[in-house]
Amino acid sequence: MKKVHPSFAAGDAAMPAVELSELDRRLINALQGGFPLSERPFQAAAETLGVAEATLIARIETLLQTGVLTRFGPLFNADRMGGINVLAAMSLPKSDFERIAAFVSAQPEIAHNYRREHALNLWFVGAAESPDKVEAVFDYIESVSGYPVYRFPKEREFFVELKLEA
Amino acid sequence: MDDLDLALVAATQSGLPLTPRPYHALAESLGLTPAEVMARMNAMLESGVIRRIGVVPNHYALGYRANGMTVWDVDDDQVDALGERVGRLAFVSHCYRRPRQLPLWPYNLFAMVHARSHEQAQAYADAIAAMLGDACRRADILYSSRLLKKTGLRIVE
Numbered sequence: 001m002k003k004v005h006p007s008f009a010a011g012d013a014a015m016p017a018v019e020l021s022e023l024d025r026r027l028i029n030a031l032q033g034g035f036p037l038s039e040r041p042f043q044a045a046a047e048t049l050g051v052a053e054a055t056l057i058a059r060i061e062t063l064l065q066t067g068v069l070t071r072f073g074p075l076f077n078a079d080r081m082g083g084i085n086v087l088a089a090m091s092l093p094k095s096d097f098e099r100i101a102a103f104v105s106a107q108p109e110i111a112h113n114y115r116r117e118h119a120l121n122l123w124f125v126g127a128a129e130s131p132d133k134v135e136a137v138f139d140y141i142e143s144v145s146g147y148p149v150y151r152f153p154k155e156r157e158f159f160v161e162l163k164l165e166a
Numbered sequence: 167m168d169d170l171d172l173a174l175v176a177a178t179q180s181g182l183p184l185t186p187r188p189y190h191a192l193a194e195s196l197g198l199t200p201a202e203v204m205a206r207m208n209a210m211l212e213s214g215v216i217r218r219i220g221v222v223p224n225h226y227a228l229g230y231r232a233n234g235m236t237v238w239d240v241d242d243d244q245v246d247a248l249g250e251r252v253g254r255l256a257f258v259s260h261c262y263r264r265p266r267q268l269p270l271w272p273y274n275l276f277a278m279v280h281a282r283s284h285e286q287a288q289a290y291a292d293a294i295a296a297m298l299g300d301a302c303r304r305a306d307i308l309y310s311s312r313l314l315k316k317t318g319l320r321i322v323e
Contacts, residue, residue, distance in 0.1 A: 017229035028228070033218035037204045037211075040186055057184050060221065064181075071222040073182035074207065076175060080215040081167065087264065089271075105315040115312040116235065119270065123235075123308070124315075150267045152276075156246060158253030158261040164223050164230060164280060 018068050020166055023051065027059055028068075028166035078127070079157075085111065085127045086134045087152040089120040090145075097121065100145045109137040120150065167215065170198065174206055175215075182219075230280045232287040232309065236294060237273035239266070239304040245275055248298055252277050255297075257290045272304055284309070 020028070026049055036044045046056040063069040078085060092100050097115075101122055105113045113124040126134040138149045167175075173196055183191040189207070193200040210216040225233060240248055245263055252275070253261035260278040277294060281287035291307055 017231075018227045028221060028223050031220045032223070033220045035182075035219040037189065037208050037219070039190070039200065041188065042186055053186060057186070061184050063221070066227075067224055068227040069221050070224050071181055072184070072220070073178050073180075074210070074216040074219045075222060076179060077214055077217050080213070081175065091270065101314055110315060113315040114310040115314060116308040117311055118306070118308050123310075150271065152264040152267070154262045154264060156249065156263040158249040158263075160253045160258055160261055161256070163256070164225065164228055166223065166228050
């Protein structure tokens with residue numbers, strides 16, 4: 001039941017910073033959590049922002065369309081639903097980097113893949129419905145590439161309350 | 167979680183309906199009552215299945231370009247207590263304890279920081295270093311220099 005699909009511009013590093021209106025900023029700063037579970041939640045949220053319900057709905061729609069927002073709604077914790085994500089890294093020589101990075105990205109179970117500046121220069125997340133499936137993908141990458149995959153499974157997650165300031 | 171919870175996850179993982187009564191719209195499509203939809207979502211919020219409900223901004227669109235993975239080699243006896251404190255810093259988006267991979271990788275605490283410049287990210291790292299004090303032996307910041315793949319995690323089909 002769990003599959004990974006490509007999504008839109010979320011996290012696209014090529015995306016330029018966007019010029020935001022004062023209302024957009026207040027909206028983003030106020031609504032990164034705590035959206036009401038009530039009959040007219042937009043109306044309740046709009047009141048605290050001092051705008052009309054329809055204005056708030058239209059702004060959220062526009063911010064989604066322009067890619068300023070990647071999502072609007074509940075943010076799920078995949079770990080609590082039986083799925084598993086495992087961080088892993090490889091140390092690749094320059095001559096092999098492009099080929100193996102592309103091979104890693106091509107695996108459907110690999111959700112994120114980044115180059116980072118370190119001896120461990122390729123960092124990725126394997127996501128699947130079971131630890132065995134993630135392990136199998138990492139094993140496959142090792143056997144095809146000939147390079148070790150270093151696993152960094154979460155041993156403990158610490159509570160965070162990040163809010164990005166717009 | 168039962169089948170109805172999973173149906174709710176499937177119906178909302180790409181977002182809430184942008185209509186004045188979004189939970190009523192969900193209820194109608196799932197054959198539930200609005201009160202049931204709200205009660206189930208509230209229960210998932212309380213159990214942590216839902217982290218939060220709201221807008222999820224694109225870091226880059228807000229000008230957060232220096233996204234650094236700060237990593238720390240912290241004394242095993244102190245890492246859990248210190249990790250709790252680091253996670254609560256406003257600029258830390260993810261904070262985990264993970265295994266070391268010696269000798270290549272001596273770090274056991276990972277904290278992602280989001281900043282608008284490398285200078286700002288470094289200042290955040292300095293604040294974490296001050297919090298860790300003598301319990302930390304070594305540290306590094308890894309910036310992503312290229313995004314090779316990022317897919318949204320879709321949990322339920």
